[in-house]
Amino acid sequence: MEVKNQPIAIQISEQPLRYNPEAIAHKFDSNKIRVIKRWLEILLPIISFAAQWWWYRIIRLKPHIKHHHLAIKLRQHLTNLGTAYIKVGQALSTRPDLLPTVYLDELTKLQDELPAFPTKIAHQFILEELGAAPQEIYAELTELPIAAASLGQVYKGKLKTGEIVAVKVQRPDLADKIALDLYILRVLTVWLEKRFSKIRTNLVAILDELGARLFEEMDYIQEGNNAEKFASLYSNITDIYVPKIYWQYTNRRVLTMEWIQGTKLTHISEINAQGINARHLVEVGIQCTLRQLLEHGFFHADPHPGNLLAMENSKLAYLDFGMMSYIEPYQRYALINALVHIVNRDFTALIQDYIDLDFLPPDVDVAPVRGALTTLFNDALTSNVAELNFQVIIQKLSELMYEHSFQVPAYYALIIRALVALEGIAMKIDPDFKVLVSAYPYVAKRLLTDPAPELRKS
Ligand SMILES: Nc1ncnc2c1ncn2[C@@H]1O[C@H](COP(=O)(O)OP(=O)(O)OP(=O)(O)O)[C@@H](O)[C@H]1O
Structure with a gap:
């Protein structure tokens, strides 16, 4: 036939498959044995991690060594706990408001080794x-x-x-396993928020956002x-x-x-051996990323080099559309404005941008944040645009955001992840590749030609 x-x-x-914490709670409240079994599997690594932390305190290990070791342990525990925890770790790796840089760096190495x-x-x-x-x-x-x-x-x-x-x-039973893990994590986060009133970040909201995302991906x-x-x-x-x-x-x-017949951008030498111009592919990727972030707002939130293929006809193919995100127009404009304010070194206006974007509360104590931003960007901007390295700026900015209790919305964390991934690919192809230089003409053109009133001021 x-x-x-x-x-x-x-x-x-x-x-469509949707994350519904109430329905999940209803399901597992009546299946205590399964929940307890999973709790035990999760508690063991938590206790081991806490014991290690406590031990390092007792022996007064130097803070940077201590956190380095703890970060590696955290990554290993999350990997062993399976898909939901790997995804939680990957999400945390983009959140400079929640974790210090040493943990972020380690968690970005989380691989799906299943x-x-x-x-x-x-x-x-x-x-x-x-x-x-x-x-x-x-x-x-x-x-x-x-x-x-x-x-x-x-x-x-x-x-x-x-x-x-x-x-x-x-994978078999994936939704069910992830639902159980999210259920337990939610119980844990609700407890943490109640127990430690100092926690300002809404952890339950972050977890629910991740749950919604995971269910969408499934x-x-x-x-x-x-x-x-x-x-x-x-x-x-x-x-x-x-x-x-x-x-x-x-x-x-x-x-x-x-x-798609192609070679992953993780294999640059193979791409070059096929006579494909890898540099051209990165230029194409940058143009596409700019259009995603600044023009339509609908963007690929997981553009790591394994999800990008170089095709024989020198085209760049995107794969894996499980994790996408969206930036509202007002957020896009505020981001462009923030960029302009950074270049103009107008840090008072930059803080206002952060307030408009909900990174900072309107009643924030402006002076210390302005001082820190001024130092950071004055250092960075003494080099000309051609010398700016995105990764370095992001790392410093992450530290600053952690110290000054910024709240980082999920979409922003995903943008940063996308940009850092892109710069990573570019620098593998050519260590001197400057993503910002490549991006600059597009941003400048947008500023000069976009009729949106939000940009006209800039
Ligand atoms: N259309 C395609 N053509 C060729 N190979 C593909 C295609 N789609 C997926 N693959 C291969 O399968 C791999 C896994 O696919 P994909 O990234 O979509 O899966 P995933 O489960 O969503 O992975 P992730 O862990 O990144 O979420 C890709 O890295 C690629 O090697």
């Missing part, structure tokens, strides 16, 4: 989600996954109509929609490519998309 690109019997779920699950289970999922056995849908499908990541694993396949595809299948229909929205906004940029989604063969836990 010939199967054309026609819908087979799939039951696309009507409601083993693959059996292909038999993946086949079962395909049957359940798409309503037909894999051999009825795909003419070919690799026996083993070509990649195993935190939420799912990816097979290479071929449709009966001949198109080469990537088939992403979600819904491959949402990911497919994100990919299409991203394509509609940015694939008109020269040399940007976004894989096509095959909706007929996609559901919540199975995603079928166009296979």
Whole structure:
């Protein structure tokens, strides 16, 4: 029987997968044994971490050595605890308002080192989600996954109509396991907030935001929609490519998309060996990032080099649209204004930008923050734009934000992560590559030509 690109019997779920803390609490309140078992698995590393912290205090270890060791331990514990904790750690790694820099640096190394699950289970999922056995849908499908990541694993396949595809299948019981971990973490954060009234940050809100994000990431229909929205906004940029989604063969836990033949930007030497100009790809990536952040606001929040592929025709392909974020127009304008105020060294105005962006409360004691910002940016700006290194500025700014109790909104943390990832790639290609120099003409042009009243003042 010939199967054309026609819908087979799939039951696309009507409601998108949503994080609902009340429903989760309701579910696990009546399953105490499971909750207690998981609590024990979590408590053990917490106790071990606390004991180590206490020991280092007793032996009066030098603070920087102490925190360095503790940060490594924290990363190891989170890795062992599984997907939800790896994601929590990755989210924390972008939050200079919550953790000192030494912890941020260590947590950015968190990798999703999870083993693959059996292909038999993946086949079962395909049957359940798409309503037909894999051999009825795909003419070919690799026996083993070509990649195993935190939420799912990816097979290479071929449709009966001949198109080469990537088939992403979600890990078994993922939603259930993550829900249980989020439930426990929420109990813990509510307790922490009650117990330590000094904590100013709304930890429960941060956790709920992360939960919402994780649930979105677990819904491959949402990911497919994100990919299409991203394509509609940015694939008109020269040399940007976004894989096509095959909706007929996609559901919540199975995603079928166009296979991208390419080399990850983690393998720069291979890219060069193929005669592809890696520098050009970075320039393209920078232009695309600027359009995402400053023009449409819809941005890829996880553009690490493993999610970017150099194609043989010198195009840059984006993968993995599970984690996207959005910046409101007023936030975009405030960011551009902040940039202008930094360049003009107008730190009083810069503090007002931070207040407008809700980083600082309106009643903040301005003088010490202005003093710290002045020192930081005067140091940084004595070098000309060509010498500015983004990573260094961000690191200093992170320290300042931690010391002066800034509240960093999640979207800002994700922007920084995206920019630092991009600069990291650029500097691997050429240690002297200046992202800011490449970005400057675009920002200048926006300032000169954008009719928005919010920018006209600047
Ligand atoms: N369309 C595609 N074409 C070719 N390879 C792909 C494609 N999609 C995914 N892959 C491969 O599978 C890997 C994992 O895919 P992806 O990053 O989408 O999974 P994930 O579970 O969302 O991972 P993460 O842990 O980053 O969230 C990619 O790094 C890439 O090697």
